[in-house]
Structures are given as C-alpha cells and as structure tokens.
Amino acid sequence: MYIDAHHHLWNYDPVEYDWIDDSMAVLKKDFLIKDLEKTLYQNGFSTSVAIQARQSMEETLWLLTLAEQTDLIKGVVGWIDLQSDTLAQQLDELAKYKKLVGFRHVLQGETDPTFMQNPDFIRGLKMLADRGYRYDLLILASQLPAAAEMLEQVPNLHVVIDHIAKPNIKSRNDFDIWQQGMAVLAHNKNCYCKLSGMVTEADWQAWTRADLQPYMKTIWDLFGQQRIMFGSDWPVCLVAAEYQQVKQLVVDFVSEQSPQASKLIMGENAQRFYQL
Numbered sequence: 001m002y003i004d005a006h007h008h009l010w011n012y013d014p015v016e017y018d019w020i021d022d023s024m025a026v027l028k029k030d031f032l033i034k035d036l037e038k039t040l041y042q043n044g045f046s047t048s049v050a051i052q053a054r055q056s057m058e059e060t061l062w063l064l065t066l067a068e069q070t071d072l073i074k075g076v077v078g079w080i081d082l083q084s085d086t087l088a089q090q091l092d093e094l095a096k097y098k099k100l101v102g103f104r105h106v107l108q109g110e111t112d113p114t115f116m117q118n119p120d121f122i123r124g125l126k127m128l129a130d131r132g133y134r135y136d137l138l139i140l141a142s143q144l145p146a147a148a149e150m151l152e153q154v155p156n157l158h159v160v161i162d163h164i165a166k167p168n169i170k171s172r173n174d175f176d177i178w179q180q181g182m183a184v185l186a187h188n189k190n191c192y193c194k195l196s197g198m199v200t201e202a203d204w205q206a207w208t209r210a211d212l213q214p215y216m217k218t219i220w221d222l223f224g225q226q227r228i229m230f231g232s233d234w235p236v237c238l239v240a241a242e243y244q245q246v247k248q249l250v251v252d253f254v255s256e257q258s259p260q261a262s263k264l265i266m267g268e269n270a271q272r273f274y275q276l
Contacts, residue, residue, distance in 0.1 A: 003074070004040060004048040005270035006162065006196045006231025009033070009066065016054055024239050031235045037072055039234060039243050047267070049075040049231075049274055051136060051162075052104050057081075057090075060100075067099040074276040075101035077136050082124025091131060101274040102134030107143065108166065116143070116150040125150075129157035134274055136160055141167040141174065144181025151188055158190045160273060163197025163233065164219055169211055170203045179218050186222035192273050193223045195250050195265070196231030199240040207240060209249060216253050225261035229270040 010017060012030050020027045040048060050063050050073050060078030067073040076099050080090060094100055107116065115121065128135055137159050139147050144165055151159060167178040185191050195216060202211050219228060230250050237246050254262050270276070 001047060001267050001271075002043075002045040003229075003267040003270045003276070004045050004232050004234070005160075005229045005274070006051050006194055007036065007048055007234045008053040008236065009036060009050055009063065010053055024236075026238050027235055033066055033070055033072070036234075037070075040072065043243055043247050046072070047074045047276070048072060049077060049101070049270065049276075051077045052079040055079045055106055060094075064094075064097045064100055068097075073099065075099055075274045077102045077104050077134070079104060080124075082128070083118065083120040084124075087124055087127055091127065095131075100133075101276070102136060103128060104136035104138055104162070106138055107147070108138050108140045113146065116146045122150065122153050125154045125157055129154055132275070134158045134160065136162050137165075138162045139165055141165050141178040141181065144178070144185065148181070148184045151185070151191065155188075156190070158192075158273065159188070160192040160194055160229070161185065162194055162231070163201070164193060164195065164215055166197065166201055167215060169198060169201040169207070169215060172211075175214070182218065183222055186227075189227075191223075192227040192229060192269065193219050194229050194231040195219060195253075197233040197236070199237055199246060199249075200233065202240065204240040209252075212249065213253070216250075220253075220257055225258060225264050226269065228265050229273065230266050 009031055012028055050067065052059060056079065063076045063078060067076050078100060080103050082105060084090065125135065135157055137147060165182060198212050198215060199207055232243055232246050234243050254265050
C-alpha cells in the first residue's frame with residue numbers, strides 16, 4: 001500500500017497563507033479533499049498523512065474533521081502551542097481524535113536562534129513524547145546543530161525530518177555542512193527522514209534528477225531503508241514539478257538502490273512511524 005506521508009490541504013486565503021507569494025501563483029487557490037483524492041488515485045496512492053500548513057488550532061481541528069470524513073487520510077499532523085500553560089488540557093481534549101498522529105511547529109520561521117532550547121518548548125516536546133505522538137521537524141539546514149541539541153533533551157521523542165532539512169540544492173552551497181548535520185541526527189534511532197520537498201529547494205524551472213541524486217544518496221546512506229519515507233509535499237511541489245514527477249523521482253532512486261525497499265519507503269515506514 002502506497003502512503004503519501006506529506007501533503008497539505010487548504011481553503012486559500014491571502015492573509016492566512018501569506019507565505020504564498022507571487023512566484024507561487026499556482027498555489028493561490030483551494031486544495032481540498034476532492035483534489036487530493038483525484039491526485040492520489042491517479043498516482044497509485046490510497047492513503048495519506050495530512051500536514052499542517054498554518055500555525056493555528058483552527059486548522060488542526062479542520063484537518064481532523066476532514067480526516068473523519070474520508071478513508072483517504074489515515075493521519076493528521078497538526079499544530080499546537082507547545083509552550084502553552086494549558087498544553088496538557090488541550091492534549092486531553094484532542095485525545096478523542098484517533099487520526100491525530102503528531103504535531104509540527106514551523107521552526108524554519110523562527111528567527112531566535114535559541115528558540116529550540118526554550119525550556120517551555122522542550123517541556124512541550126516531552127509531553128508529546130510521553131503521550132506517544134510523533135513530531136515533524138521542519139527546519140532549515142542551518143538549524144541542524146540546534147535541532148540536534150534540542151533532540152538530545154527529548155531522547156524518547158519519535159521525530160521525522162521534513163524535506164531533508166531544506167539544503168540549498170539550487171546552489172549546492174554548504175553541502176558538506178548539511179551532510180555533517182544530518183549525520184548527527186541520523187545517530188538518533190528514533191529519527192526518520194522524508195524524501196520530500198526537494199524540488200522546491202532546487203531550481204524550479206531547470207532542476208534535474210542529477211541535482212537531487214547526491215542528496216537522496218546521503219539520506220539513504222545515513223538513515224537506511226527502514227527510516228526513510230516518501231512525501232509529495234503536494235500541492236507545494238507544484239511550483240516546481242507535477243505530482244507524478246515527484247513520485248517517480250523517488251521510485252526510480254529507490255529501485256536503483258534496493259528494489260525490495262520500495263514497499264518500505266513508499267508506505268510501510270510511514271505506517272509504522274505514524275502508527276497508522
């Protein structure tokens with residue numbers, strides 16, 4: 001069973017989604033269940049994990065409501081204020097949603113370099129770990145050292161790195177530094193990585209498979225076939241590639257490395273990690 005471990009849904013609003021600028025005009029519209037269903041089925045997927053795109057409890061509840069209405073979405077990674085004094089109570093209230101599998105904070109948008117060491121944030125992560133929730137780590141490559149330091153304080157948290165930590169594939173600047181940072185995180189056996197969001201870090205108009213190959217090979221060598229999962233990052237991927245191109249990129253790469261690993265990376269690892 002193929003599982004797309006990373007996609008988004010939204011009712012487009014220019015204020016709520018102010019990160020969608022004019023260069024991303026293709027995203028300035030609604031992307032809803034009917035669009036997801038058509039796209040996934042056309043590409044051989046029957047199951048998916050919906051990931052937050054807005055840092056609001058309103059969106060988390062909306063995604064959970066959508067998930068209850070379809071078998072297509074098996075899990076939701078929502079957002080919650082991990083530094084809130086009422087976090088425990090909020091998590092108690094959310095416990096009724098069986099498809100809520102984890103949470104994400106847009107760490108890549110935090111300008112304070114010490115944010116990930118904030119004691120209240122660490123306390124929130126520990127609370128997620130204690131309750132068995134998974135955590136999607138959305139960071140830039142430059143934040144890898146801070147993320148490693150943060151995760152050392154929450155050793156029992158199950159984490160998946162989104163978008164291979166967003167290295168600068170377009171320029172290939174700091175490739176070695178990115179490799180070193182990823183190697184540190186890969187030592188944590190509770191840390192997985194998504195082969196996702198790569199085309200949007202490359203040249204949108206002129207990326208080639210060769211541009212992405214050294215990045216995918218690094219992830220393969222560091223995390224192994226048991227801790228890698230596919231995510232389309234649809235619809236965001238559309239600024240640089242069609243869904244089918246993103247899927248084929250990973251399918252071809254995996255088949256070259258180890259054909260028998262396809263079931264793991266295209267579905268089984270996500271199923272195990274997110275406890276679907």
